[in-house]
Amino acid sequence: MSDAMGEFPVPDIEELPDDVRARIEAETEDAGFTPNVFAAFAYRPSHFRAFFAYHDALVEQTALEREEIEMLIVTVSGVNDCYYCTVAHGALLRIYADDPYLADQLAANHRAADLAEPHRTMLDVAVKLTDSPGEVDSEDIERLREVGFSDEAAWDIASVTAYYNLSNRMANFADMRPNEEFHTLGR
């Protein structure tokens, strides 16, 4: 786990609190390797717990498809120039969407992706909320409703967007490095 990030030291897994170590071990077993974001956030165990609890809340109770969540993440992370998140969630998007090209499209430019209108609108709003957070207003929620998203889905679209505006900043600041595996998974 020592190469997980460039700017802060990664703690020895043996010295981590039990719950943090248990989560890392579960993720490692699940993926076949330890995704570096888990090693990196272990630098601050109290932040580790909060960060992943929020992530879990976003994917476990949601009005969105998992594929839509990963579309949002890759698009937002591309706008924020986040190497870790475009690569790691690019892999997840390839898997959840069962599409080997969509992640590369969204990481480069969501306008270049093959999208139905609701997803194009969803990503337009996410990009606006990312780039110009002071300019969103009720018309943006109205646009989401017009292409079929419920109020709950609109909240969830904003929440995923907002959460990855947090994640991208932590990953860029700490110089988190995506595992080699993520670059090819699902291609």
Next chain:
Amino acid sequence: MSDAMGEFPVPDIEELPDDVRARIEAETEDAGFTPNVFAAFAYRPSHFRAFFAYHDALVEQTALEREEIEMLIVTVSGVNDCYYCTVAHGALLRIYADDPYLADQLAANHRAADLAEPHRTMLDVAVKLTDSPGEVDSEDIERLREVGFSDEAAWDIASVTAYYNLSNRMANFADMRPNEEFHTLGR
């Protein structure tokens, strides 16, 4: 609590899960009124729990003074044009810093505030991480170290900045309204 936000309905407190209701009641007793961010996030109880758990982690275990945390929040929220956060945390900053003017300075422009060099550098880095999240690099952490911040403090500065980049986007998107009390508290 019905005026807590403009874009989504606020649930009836009686119908909320026990832990969410208990937190709202504790906050209400503490402040003398229910800060609207608690009412607003109750729209999604699973997000409520994660959002406030992350907040608590940021203020409870930290290498920063609480006053510094609120300085970061007001500055970042000013950059992101967030009405809720500049006003609510402006009140907290007046109280924690025991300074009736600093919040108005930081909300307008941190360069106009009366700051010692370490705090000016801290806020310069926070503004860069907010406005240009792809441009931060190791020189920014180096700048923080040079004015005396530890590595832990640098991580915490980034974490508070990143978390309020999440919060500002949720508050702007949902049109959260700061309680009237926040406008005058600590003046």
Next chain:
Amino acid sequence: MSDAMGEFPVPDIEELPDDVRARIEAETEDAGFTPNVFAAFAYRPSHFRAFFAYHDALVEQTALEREEIEMLIVTVSGVNDCYYCTVAHGALLRIYADDPYLADQLAANHRAADLAEPHRTMLDVAVKLTDSPGEVDSEDIERLREVGFSDEAAWDIASVTAYYNLSNRMANFADMRPNEEFHTLGR
């Protein structure tokens, strides 16, 4: 008056030309204190005269309500990150609009304010003219007409916006400091 601005010395009022001193004394009597912008502009008496003559022309002969003028000023000053003008004119807006919250809303983000459509449009145009002065065209005047503003009012909206684009730059450059009184007046 010695703390009126950070970057230039403030002249002794006794040594100022009679008309400049008279204006300062009248303002001081009117407000109960000397607003620092008067002390600051006394650095250059010829500019003092021109600056306040223009201000007087804008508020004395106008197709706008005084409340609308102050709404424009606070919004433009928020966009330009001007501490002096958001605070000093925030106080004036609270008084003229008889509203304790509107100034904090407009200083943060005019999209978060409780506005009727004509005022939202007025401020949208003012923000565009402030942020992108090369992009305004006849459609912007047309938008003002459509929500009921006369041609004279459109000119006046542009004039107030343009004048505070001057003022904000002088206040930021000279580091003008709002008087303590402005922070709480009208709350």
Next chain:
Amino acid sequence: MSDAMGEFPVPDIEELPDDVRARIEAETEDAGFTPNVFAAFAYRPSHFRAFFAYHDALVEQTALEREEIEMLIVTVSGVNDCYYCTVAHGALLRIYADDPYLADQLAANHRAADLAEPHRTMLDVAVKLTDSPGEVDSEDIERLREVGFSDEAAWDIASVTAYYNLSNRMANFADMRPNEEFHTLGR
């Protein structure tokens, strides 16, 4: 004078107040034609008086050379994409600097102009104050001092910059049209 601006009607000179008409006649005699900015501002005589009084103050009592003032104006007007001001003051700069090319250089890009270091620094600061009015701070004044400008000159540099941030916005908004003569004067 009927083509002086595209968005507002130009009043009949015979119907203007005596002092406004007298100034227009004096300018017409001086230039050999009526510069359209005088015709345009006559739309609002009270603004006409204030606008030109401020202009006169800037050029009559100043620590700058007139050539430097026109260099500032053309540069700022280029940044703000102002057709009227780049062309009309381009002509004045050619005359005052006795240089047929400098205006075209500054209107396009002050970095492409043949400038001594003090003037390059002067224009760098003017462009920063124009484009990013919230980011100027004491280091910018320090830069001006280091290349030899007095405090009075620094104030005047900011004042000319700020005033043309007003003028450019009025000219763009009202669609003021430079007289044909300005395009070739001094070439």
Next chain:
Amino acid sequence: MSDAMGEFPVPDIEELPDDVRARIEAETEDAGFTPNVFAAFAYRPSHFRAFFAYHDALVEQTALEREEIEMLIVTVSGVNDCYYCTVAHGALLRIYADDPYLADQLAANHRAADLAEPHRTMLDVAVKLTDSPGEVDSEDIERLREVGFSDEAAWDIASVTAYYNLSNRMANFADMRPNEEFHTLGR
């Protein structure tokens, strides 16, 4: 030819490959002087050939009028702050459009020019493609079609815009200097 650019040495014309020298001689005979862009690109003969071959392709086989091509060039070069291209192609536009003012209008701000709707739309799309190359999409081509441009013309509008995004960057980087003649030709 020694003053053709500020950053790189200009080769002696006698030492250039025959085809490059022949082209320069032909251009010199045609214009009555050697346009400095030919002298500058001779620094790299292989680039010289490719650069002017592309230029020739754009103007020789095209669905656009030559006047439209020069309108695009001056507008794009104004957006990119290119002194060489606004001045040299400003001269060409004055000649091809037989209009002494259009170039000054477009170099400053295409919104200030006297344009029929198809040309305003053409330049709006060119400015968008220049400033925000990731944001163009099929709606932009649709806008061109709606004002009467064929598919071939749309391709050519994009090609001229794209090519001058190359040219402007080379001219700015190498500090190419427009010949004195260009400043007055066609006025």
Next chain:
Amino acid sequence: MSDAMGEFPVPDIEELPDDVRARIEAETEDAGFTPNVFAAFAYRPSHFRAFFAYHDALVEQTALEREEIEMLIVTVSGVNDCYYCTVAHGALLRIYADDPYLADQLAANHRAADLAEPHRTMLDVAVKLTDSPGEVDSEDIERLREVGFSDEAAWDIASVTAYYNLSNRMANFADMRPNEEFHTLGR
């Protein structure tokens, strides 16, 4: 070749001029498939010839390593949000640099890549020339010299950057689609 781009029809290869068809056939034999940029540019054979002649000049006679050229292309194309170029040249970079990760790093954010100082500086200048073409000046060439690049190399760095500012705009405008093969080549 029918899916090569979304906005314009791709001509039948049999109907193309001999030299264009020959080049396409040679590229197809070389790559094992027809890279879509060749099919797309065949829409305008005269542009096809000029575009690829310029490309050939950039890679055949150069002071840069081919690996450096592809690093520039992927970085610039990432800044310009170009799906075609990040993917197609990402494949070439993986091959020429014999590095399976560098392309994903540079497409996301060159600051996140593992680079020696000369390459970091090279890409910093390329990004500045791409994003702010009016702000480059002699200091940027000086920075390149200081890390060891010759004048010829500096010209070539600018040329590759400028040429892909052309290419990215054409690919985005025409909606060119990278071949499926490019997504995985060299991984």
